[in-house]
Ligand SMILES: [Zn+2]
């Protein structure tokens with residue numbers, strides 16, 4: 001699993017959520033979404049480019065296939081983790097925030113095991129789908 005910082009994770013998730021939208025994400029949109037300045041956003045994009053997670057061409061920022069895969073894994077990890085925490089009594093808001101800080105650091109195999117132990121929940125506590133994402 002590629003090592004990311006929390007900011008890089010937030011950047012990847014923002015880009016992933018926008019993929020399939022009408023227009024490709026531009027640097028200014030990304031900077032606005034993450035509440036950071038454009039040079040800071042550019043710096044983040046360069047780091048993600050070096051990790052082969054995004055390509056930045058003609059002002060458009062796109063995820064690479066491995067970036068897309070990583071994004072899907074983070075989303076699934078996030079939803080499984082918050083489901084686990086809420087099942088054990090944590091408030092959803094806290095569980096969601098805590099999941100954000102670790103969802104990009106946990107290997108997918110461990111998440112799969114938790115998912116099975118949880119009884120393969122179809123949705124997270126927000127009601128969003130938990131789509132099992134497997135590389136084959
Ligand atoms: Zn959440």
Ligand SMILES: [Zn+2]
Nearest residue numbers: 124125126128
């Ligand atoms: Zn959720």
